[in-house]
Amino acid sequence: MLNIFYQSLFNDYIDEIKINLLTQGSILSNQISKDYDNLEKEAVFNYVSEYVKEMSLKLDSRILILNKEKEVVIDSHDVLKGFIIDKLREIDIALTGASNANLYNIKDVGKTMYVSVPITNKDSNVLGSIFISKNADDIFVSINSTMKKVILISLVGMLITGLVSFIISDVLSRPIERMTEAVRSITMGDFRKKIRITSTDEISNLGNAFNLMSTRLYQVDEQRAKFVANVSHELRTPLTSIKIISETLLASKKDIPKEVVTDFLQDIDSEVDRLNKIIDSLLYLVDMEKKELELELKLTYVNYLLRNVIKRLNPIAEKKNIKIHLIERDRIQVSLDQDKIKQAIINILGNAIKFTPENGDIYVQIYSSPKDSLTIEIEDTGIGIPENDIKYIFDRFYRVDESRARNSGGTGLGLSISQQIINLHQGQIYIQSKVDVGTKFTIVLPKNMGV
Ligand SMILES: Nc1ncnc2c1ncn2[C@@H]1O[C@H](COP(=O)(O)OP(=O)(O)OP(=O)(O)O)[C@@H](O)[C@H]1O
Numbered sequence: 001m002l003n004i005f006y007q008s009l010f011n012d013y014i015d016e017i018k019i020n021l022l023t024q025g026s027i028l029s030n031q032i033s034k035d036y037d038n039l040e041k042e043a044v045f046n047y048v049s050e051y052v053k054e055m056s057l058k059l060d061s062r063i064l065i066l067n068k069e070k071e072v073v074i075d076s077h078d079v080l081k082g083f084i085i086d087k088l089r090e091i092d093i094a095l096t097g098a099s100n101a102n103l104y105n106i107k108d109v110g111k112t113m114y115v116s117v118p119i120t121n122k123d124s125n126v127l128g129s130i131f132i133s134k135n136a137d138d139i140f141v142s143i144n145s146t147m148k149k150v151i152l153i154s155l156v157g158m159l160i161t162g163l164v165s166f167i168i169s170d171v172l173s174r175p176i177e178r179m180t181e182a183v184r185s186i187t188m189g190d191f192r193k194k195i196r197i198t199s200t201d202e203i204s205n206l207g208n209a210f211n212l213m214s215t216r217l218y219q220v221d222e223q224r225a226k227f228v229a230n231v232s233h234e235l236r237t238p239l240t241s242i243k244i245i246s247e248t249l250l251a252s253k254k255d256i257p258k259e260v261v262t263d264f265l266q267d268i269d270s271e272v273d274r275l276n277k278i279i280d281s282l283l284y285l286v287d288m289e290k291k292e293l294e295l296e297l298k299l300t301y302v303n304y305l306l307r308n309v310i311k312r313l314n315p316i317a318e319k320k321n322i323k324i325h326l327i328e329r330d331r332i333q334v335s336l337d338q339d340k341i342k343q344a345i346i347n348i349l350g351n352a353i354k355f356t357p358e359n360g361d362i363y364v365q366i367y368s369s370p371k372d373s374l375t376i377e378i379e380d381t382g383i384g385i386p387e388n389d390i391k392y393i394f395d396r397f398y399r400v401d402e403s404r405a406r407n408s409g410g411t412g413l414g415l416s417i418s419q420q421i422i423n424l425h426q427g428q429i430y431i432q433s434k435v436d437v438g439t440k441f442t443i444v445l446p447k448n449m450g451v
C-alpha cells in the first residue's frame, strides 16, 4: 500500500521535473535560434553564453549547446567547448527534431535527468540541440519527508480510529458480556443471578427485563422445590403410620384380639384413603395448571347450583347440627364450568362445616354485584383463622393447625384448588376472618364469561 503511494509520488515528482526542464529547454531554444547564425561574433557569443549560464544556475543543472555535428558550442560549466558528444541518445533524437527526456541512475552520481531539445530555424530546420542534465537525487529528500509525514498522519489516524473503536466496542460489549455471563449462570441453575444496570438505554432495558425474568425463575424454582418437599412430606406421613401399624402387627408374638386387629386395619384403611385424596387433589391441580386446559362453559342458573351443593353437604352439617342458610338476593344465570365451580364451592363450604363447632350456622348468599359480576358469600360461625395465617391460606398444603387439620383428614389443598378454579373463570376470591367469631369467603365472578 505504502509502496504504491511512494511510487506514485515519485512518478509525479519526476514528471514535474521533466516538464519543467522541457519547457525551460524550449524557451532557451527559441532564444538561441534567433542568434544561432551569429554565434561566431564574440559579442553575440558572450551574450548567449551568459544567458545559458543564468539559465543553468536557475535550473540547478548543466546546459550544453551543440551544433548539428554534435560539437559543444557553449557549455554552462565552460569545460566541454569543442568536444564532440555522440554517445547520448537524447541528443541524437533532438537532432531529428524531437524533444525528449529520460531518467538514469548513474553510478557514483546518482539519479540524473537528461533532457534534449532541438534548436530550429523559422523553416523548422534543425540547427543544433540543447542538452540539459540535472541531478534528481534531491527529489528523494522531498519524497522521503513527504512520506514521513504521510506515515505519521496514517499512524496517528490509525491510533485514533483504533482508540475510538475500542472505546465504542467496550461500551457496547461490556454489558452484553455481563448479560451472557448471567445467562450462563442461570443455565447452570443459579436463578438469583442479576445484572448490574448502569445506564438507561436499550441495553439496560434488556438488562431490566432479564432481571425480572431471573427473579420470576427464582420464585418458580423455589415454589417447585417447596412443592416437592411438601408432597414428599404429605405422602410420607400416612405411609409412616401404615408402616408402624403393620410392623406392630407382624412383631406381635401373642395372638392379637380381633377388635384390635380391626382397629389397626381401620387405621390403615383411613390412611390409604388419605393418600388417595392427596393424590387425587394433586392430579386435579396439575390438570388445571395445563395451559391448554379449556373450561367447559355452560349457561348455568347459579342459584340452582348453590342449592345443589348445599343439598349434597347438608348431611355432614346435620351431623354437627349446623344449619346452612341460603339467601338468594338475585336470580343469576351465567356461563361457567359447572363441575369446576361446584368443586370450588364444595371445598369452601366443606371447610365452613369442618371448622364450625356443633350447633353453629352457615350463611350462603348470592347477589349481583357492580361491574357485571356476581358475588357468592360463604360465612360461618366457626373457629376463625388467626390474622398471621390468612395470607398463607391459599398456599398448597397450608393448614393453620397442622396436626388437628391432618387428623380431620385435611390435605391443605382444598383452598388452592378453589382459588385456581375461580382464577380460571377470571374471578376473585377474598377472605375475612376473626378467631372464634367466624370466617367469610367472598367469590366474585364475571357475568360475561365466554361471551
Ligand atoms: N372456614 C374456615 N374456618 C377456619 N379455618 C379454615 C376455614 N377454611 C380453611 N381454614 C384453614 O385453612 C386451611 C386450609 O384449608 P384447605 O381447604 O386448603 O385445606 P384442608 O381443609 O385442611 O384440607 P382439604 O380441603 O384437602 O380437606 C385449613 O386447614 C384450615 O386451617
Ligand SMILES: [Mg+2]
Pocket (backbone or CB within 6 Å): 347, 350, 351, 410, 414, 415
Ligand atoms: Mg378444605
